[in-house]
Amino acid sequence: LTRTARRLTLAAGAALALAAVLPVQAQDIKPRLIRFGYGLAENSNQGRAVKMFADEVQKLSGGKMRIRAIGGAALGPDTQMQQALIGGAQEMMVGSTATLVGIAKEMALWDTPFLVNNTREADALLDGPVGDKVRAKLEDKGMVGLVYWENGFRNLTNSKRPVTKLEDLNGIKLRVMQNNVFLDSFKQLGANAVPLPYSELFTALETNAVDGQENPYNTILSAKFYEVQKYLTITNHVYSPWIVTVSKKFWDGLSKDEKAVLQKAAVASRDFERKDTRAEAAKALADLKSRGMQVNELSPTEAARMRDKLTHVNAGVATQVGMDLWNETQAQLAKLRGG
Numbered sequence: 212l213t214r215t216a217r218r219l220t221l222a223a224g225a226a227l228a229l230a231a232v233l234p235v236q237a238q239d240i241k242p243r244l245i246r247f248g249y250g251l252a253e254n255s256n257q258g259r260a261v262k263m264f265a266d267e268v269q270k271l272s273g274g275k276m277r278i279r280a281i282g283g284a285a286l287g288p289d290t291q292m293q294q295a296l297i298g299g300a301q302e303m304m305v306g307s308t309a310t311l312v313g314i315a316k317e318m319a320l321w322d323t324p325f326l327v328n329n330t331r332e333a334d335a336l337l338d339g340p341v342g343d344k345v346r347a348k349l350e351d352k353g354m355v356g357l358v359y360w361e362n363g364f365r366n367l368t369n370s371k372r373p374v375t376k377l378e379d380l381n382g383i384k385l386r387v388m389q390n391n392v393f394l395d396s397f398k399q400l401g402a403n404a405v406p407l408p409y410s411e412l413f414t415a416l417e418t419n420a421v422d423g424q425e426n427p428y429n430t431i432l433s434a435k436f437y438e439v440q441k442y443l444t445i446t447n448h449v450y451s452p453w454i455v456t457v458s459k460k461f462w463d464g465l466s467k468d469e470k471a472v473l474q475k476a477a478v479a480s481r482d483f484e485r486k487d488t489r490a491e492a493a494k495a496l497a498d499l500k501s502r503g504m505q506v507n508e509l510s511p512t513e514a515a516r517m518r519d520k521l522t523h524v525n526a527g528v529a530t531q532v533g534m535d536l537w538n539e540t541q542a543q544l545a546k547l548r549g550g
């Protein structure tokens with residue numbers, strides 16, 4: 212070997228060894244600061260998963276990409292953060308798919324009452340072709356959807372009375388998300404449905420501006436709604452996903468490697484978040500009872516009456532999301548249920 216050739220071989224060997232030890236250094240990754248906003252408290256399933264995502268991004272990028280997590284709706288309610296992502300003033304967020312219907316109407320699919328029966332069906336639908344199609348609708352609108360996290364099955368709370376039958380909802384001022392399907396659903400049930408951003412919810416309950424709300428056990432616990440809500444009715448009326456999104460403006464400026472870091476970290480955070488949320492949900496009801504909430508289940512007859520009323524909104528959702536998507540969803544669910 213000539214001297215030059217030997218030197219080149221050595222250099223190549225060194226580069227290979229270096230790549231094996233520190234693969235991240237060889238990648239096209241620049242220092243990046245990513246502001247990641249969310250609505251729930253730091254000490255919530257949402258907050259814990261954002262923290263896990265931040266750690267994962269830091270690890271996968273060799274410390275170059277840094278997530279600045281900003282919780283408690285300090286950057287504004289979901290709808291305001293969405294606009295900041297679209298405009299490029301904020302890089303990332305996680306929030307309810309329900310607040311995205313104004314941007315991508317297909318998101319309303321996830322608001323269908325009783326769409327899925329369990330988390331196995333939810334995961335299969337969200338992580339499969341239907342979930343991918345809905346997620347992709349955000350791209351034209353200035354956002355990139357990375358993964359769905361679990362918010363969970365929603366249950367009803369209020370400060371007025373135990374809801375044991377349909378008629379008990381009459382006249383209850385119920386906060387709903389800013390979403391037409393939720394608004395219609397609770398009107399169907401006879402409640403006085405009031406759309407409000409999540410960031411205003413605790414105060415609205417505390418001041419009796421509204422009597423009730425509906426959210427998964429995890430949130431009723433982490434947001435301390437038990438301090439201002441006496442009655443909890445197990446309704447499981449809809450499964451709510453969260454979606455992790457990136458500003459398209461920001462995303463388009465990232466290298467392939469940088470995008471891969473965010474995608475990998477997002478998938479890891481999704482798996483962590485679902486596990487953590489389910490573990491917490493399994494214990495949360497007992498916790499809520501011990502904090503003084505009065506919990507009731509619905510009799511099969513009353514559950515069926517509510518279900519009947521709620522499914523009146525299905526035709527509207529089908530029209531809103533398009534019959535093709537609706538039929539594909541029903542076909543996948545039938546397949547999942549058929550075994």
Ligand code: TF8
Nearest residue numbers: 250251305306307388409426
């Ligand atoms: C709601 C949702 C909230 C989410 C969260 C702020 O009731 O269930 O948990 O929007 O990201 O608004």
